[in-house]
Amino acid sequence: MKSDGEIMEILAAYDLTGSLRATAELTGCCHHTVARHVAARDAGRPIAEPAPRDRVTDAFLPKIEEWVETSKGRIRADKAHEKLLALGYVGSERSTRRAIAQVKAAWRLGHVRVHRPWIAEPGMWLQYDFGDGPRIGGVKTILFVAWLAFSRFRIVIPLRDRTAPSVFAALDRSFRIIGGAPTYVLTDNEKTVTTAHVAGVPVRNQQTLDFARHYGVTVLTCQPADPATKGGVEASVKLAKADLVPTDTNLRAEYSTFAELEKACEVFMDEVNNREHRATRRKPAAVLAEEAPRLHRVPETAHTVAFGLARTVPENTPMVTFENAQYSVPAHLLGTRVFVRVHGSGPGEQVIIVHHGPGGPVEVARHERARPGSPAINDEHFPGIRTRVPGDYTPRARTADEAEFLAIGAGAATWLVEAAAAGTGRMNLKMAEAVTLAKIAGTKQVDRALGDAALHGRFAHGDLASILNANVRRTTTHAADETRSLTQGTSAWAGLGAAPSSTAKEQNR
Structure with a gap:
């Protein structure tokens, strides 16, 4: 096969001589080759393009297109080959696969979804979604990821579950982190937001409506099974999981406590929000400062209806009473108000305690269901306290x-x-x-x-x-080793019965 340079030499020689054979002699090729390239140029075909040939599947091409259209591009080549054999097709399965692939590619081009760039207005849209977090102590965690559309500001908050109170607490913290509430909140069709669909219309959860009314926002859901309608937060979830979840690619160590995961999320947010975004070429934290005035003011008190029953922590004992049982809370919450609720049922039933502080509602304790008279106590909630045991006295001087x-x-x-x-x-x-x-x-x-x-x-x-x-008096000690024994020797018995020496005689005199 001739290269492009050789073809250009053939065409130049033909323009010079006007003869096929003379051109063949000048370029060292057959005059049939010269004729083929000259004819291709006169017909307007690209240089060196192979001439189209008839294929064994051409006669069945309309039927193949019909099958691809009917199956929405999902028909398999082996099944299409079986159908073609029944119609008298004599070609190979390889030829069928080539024809099916070309028809499918053309069908996809005609049915591709065209995306129009979305121009978000400041203060309008906040999207949130969830991702699988790392396991801590064998317990699975959830990553709540929020994305402010205009500034591209990302928020990642670890959760222990995806119940409505946990989600509402994460949203409240998100509003307080960005400094306000947006006009719309977009998410998936979960039970915490949508209870059912009637004629394709989502039916909102009443708790979600109460939450939205409290903060002055409108909660919307994307189209079912259509993540493209909230692609920004989908990309944020992928980025957060790739960085925060320990894998062989990021070589991150396992988390020993939930507090370590919370700290890692804060470090991640500080990093991604203070580096230049590839789309805006600006730091999201700097753009958020411009968007913040367009956000609505967040109420001073959080929406606590879904957090459970209110309880006041005594001023000297970090314990709260719920349904005739006692549960411990961190010692720094003495004298404050917390909210207690039940999560789950049966053997895995848990009691969750939430405190609403300046940064929003935060889960502070989670216990297994306790019985009256047997309080649920976490030793970490009592720092610096030593259990007093009768008979275990520590002397303290009083005089x-x-x-x-x-x-x-x-x-x-x-x-x-x-x-x-x-x-x-x-x-x-x-x-x-x-x-x-x-x-x-x-x-x-x-x-x-x-x-x-x-x-x-x-x-x-x-x-x-x-x-x-x-x-x-015990100034020296004797110890036995490999060269010396503490056993009394017999050297004193060696002179027993022997004649006294002259020296001994003189001493006796």
Whole structure:
């Protein structure tokens, strides 16, 4: 096959000579080749384009187009080949597949959905959707992702479930993050928003209508099974999941607590909202500052009807009572008001506690269903509190003499506890004696002696001095190893029965 350069030389030589054979001699090719390229140029066909040939499927092309149109482009090539064989087709299945592929491609071009660029107005549209979050402690989490259409500002809030109270709390926090409420809120046709469809018209959830009325927004839903109507938030969900969910591609470590996931979401929002967006070539956080005046003011109080029953936390005990059972809340909520509700039923029933603060409603505790008399307690809600066990005493000095004795060390504190448990008499005098001995023999030696006395239960008068003297006299220790044994040797018996030496005789004189 001739290259484009060779074809151009053939055509130039033909224009020069006007003869097919002369051109063939000049270019070194057959005169039939020269004639074919000259004819293609005169017919207006592209250079080097192969001449169309009849195909075995041409006679059946109308029927193939009919099948593709009837099946909306879903007919399989093997099924079409079976139908063609019944009509007398003698070609191969490979030829059928080629014909089906070409007809399908042409059908798609004629039925493609044309997208018109959407020009969003400031302060008008907020879209939200959900994505599967990471598992924490084996429990699945949800990523609530909101997208402000005009500024491209993204919000990611982790949730423990997709119930209406959790979604409403996330929306309230989103409104407070962006500094206002938009005119429209767009989402999917979930049960929290749409209860049913009648003649293609969605029937709104009454709780959603109450929520929308409270904030002055209109909640709309996209067309069923049509994510293109809210493509902006769909892309935000993909981006958030790719960054926040631990996978082999991002090499992110697993989250040990829900608080770590919340912190990661805040870091992600700060990153994506403060870098240049590829569509606007501006930072979403900067555009949000321009869009904020077009947003509606958010009410001071959140829509708390869906959050459950209101309860006030006592000022000295971080516990609330709900249906005759008690549940713990974080200690910093003492004296505040919280909302308690039930989620689920049966063995997995849970009690959820929500607090509405300056940043909006936030879930602060989640417990398994408790029974009356058996409170549900989370130890993290009681920081710095040690459980008091009867008999477990910590010595605390109340006088100067007691403080001076306890200053000796841990052995003194142990002696005090054990001596008191043994009912030792005249303890104050013995403690004063220990202080005096510490000034003479040293604090470390006396502290060790007090520990030994407590270990062996020696609390009588003079026991401390006896133990201290024994420890002082024991200046050297003997230890056995591979080269030395502590067993008494027999070298002293070697001279038994032997004649005394001259030196011994002289000493005897």
